[in-house]
Amino acid sequence: MPHQPSTWAPRPRPVQCVSISNYKKKTKNKKEQYAMQFPFGLLFSQSFEANEVGEEKMDQLNSGGVRVGVIEHKAYARVGLLGNPSDVYYGRTISFSLANFWASVKLEPSDDLVIKPHPVHDLVQFQSLHHLMNRLQNEGYYGGVRLVMAICKVFFKYCKDNKIDLHKGNFTLSYDTNIPRQTGLSGSSAIVCAALDCLLDFYKVRHLVKVEIRPNLILNAEKELGIVAGLQDRVAQVYGGLVHMDFRKEHMDELGHGIYKPMDIDLLPPLYLIYAENPSDSGKVHSTVRQRWLDGDEFIISSMKEVAQMAAEGQAAILEKNYSKLxxxxxxxxDLRRRMFGDDVLGALNIEMVEVARRVGAASKFTGSGGAVIAFCPNGPSQVELLEDACRKAGFSIEPVKIGPSRLTDIDAKTMSR
Structure with missing residues (x-):
């Protein structure tokens, strides 16, 4: 079952600023920008009922004199099918958007720029110390407000650097998500991706920001917050559907991004998602793989190249519907990932999810860095039943994968490199 919000959720106060063009001036440093000390936030002045825009205000003129209505975008979770984690090592990957879970962001015109905290994920009022403790264990310290603020900053800077004019209208941004936390399904980047789409449409600059660049903007917003990740997740969420990605160094150096090729989602066989409802005991040991790769470790370098090659071979296998090869x-x-990173890094719970599938003969691997597993049953429905029964006995959730459609519009297609 997807993550369910708390039944007791006092409403946090919205975060408010004068405009996107000056909100960086309100702070002295990054720590203040993303402190989120509600209700004593350092970034913005606050008002409990300030600038709420109802449905009846749709299509009214905003403060910039621009007629806009409510804008809402959805971005799906992501599954890394093959090649991960080589995307951060100049490799190749195949990923798809997972329509089982998503994040949505709503933008409403308003007099001031307002970022509305989520009533669950940005909770700052609790029934007791015990309630606070449980919330932090299950949800962590950070909600989505900092993600939305970060993409606003990165978007504004990109437009300024590239001489893209933005009108002076303001807005209220709010978000929601049902992507389970700590499952390696790219919940954070989904929020950022949906928020970026809202900004592109609000400022009417979608045709001026290339599709290939947008994953970089999303990743840069997350880097603002110290989130370490690669481009794979963001590409899958920007494009939607099934995408082959080539991050080889020559492409990254010359273009600043990889070569991304959408594939037909109908080419994939039925797949299944396995995840733990409480993944808190997943691997917590820091990985040394990145440093070893930088230091020229031959095993890591050769293994990462082999992982990348799997995406190239997987592309051919999918096109040919060679599912045994897949x-x-x-x-x-x-298996290669496990040898490179080690069991202590991957975590016993994550490994058990893979092993549960393999014990019934299903193919399985992580969807990302851990927390969820993608499985394929080459022997058909009878094997699926065995897998479902094994997952239930092990206490894992399992559900059929729904692959998200392409998110690209006709305007987006016109911005893409030929």
């Missing part, structure tokens, strides 16, 4: 590649992808 199953072989999925298993080998995880």
């Amino acid at each position: 199953a072989e590649l999925m298993n080998h992808n995880f």
Whole structure:
């Protein structure tokens, strides 16, 4: 079952500023920008009922004299099918958007720029110390407000650097999400992706920001917050559907981004998502793989190249509907990852999710860095039943994968490199 919000959720006060063009001036440093000390936030002045825009205000003139209505965008979770984690090592990957879960962001015109905290994920009022403790254990310290603020900053800077004029209208941004936390399904970047789409449409600059650049903007927003990740997740969420990605160094150096090729989602066989309802005991040991790669470790370098090659072979296997080859590649992808990172880093719970699937003959691997597993049953419905029964006995959730459609509009397509 998807993550369910708390039944007791006092409403946090909205975060308010005068305009996107001056909100950086309100702070002295990054720590203040993202402190989120509600209700004593350092970034913005606050008002409990300030600037709420109802449905009846749709299509009214905003303070910039621009007629706009409510804008809402949805971005899906992401599954890394093959090649991860080589995206941060100049490799290749195949990923798809997972329509089982999503994040949505709503933008409403308003007099001031307002970022509305989520009543659950940005909770700052509690029934007791015990309630606070449980909330932090399950949800962590950070909600989505900092993500929305970060993409506003990165978007504004990109437009300024590229001489893209923005009108002076303001807005209220709010978000919601049902993507389970700590499952490696890219919940944070989904919020950022949906928020970026809202900004592109509000300022009517979608045609001026290339599709290939948008994953970089999302990643840069997350880097503002110290989130370490690669481009794979953001590409899948910007494009939607099934995408082959080539991050080889020559492309990254010359273009500043990879080569991204959408594929037909109908080419994939039925897949299944396995995840733990409480993944808190997943791997917590810091990985040394990145540093070893930088230091020239031959095993890591050769293994990462092999992982990247699986995406190239997987692209051919999918196009040919060679599903036995796909199953072989999925298993080998995880096995190589396990040898590189080690069991202490991957975590016993994550490994058990993979092993549960393999014990019934299904192919399985992580969807990302851990927390959820993607599985394929090459022997069909009878094997699926065995997998479902094994997952239930092990206490894991399992559901059929719904692959999200392409998110690209006709305007987006015109911005893409040929």
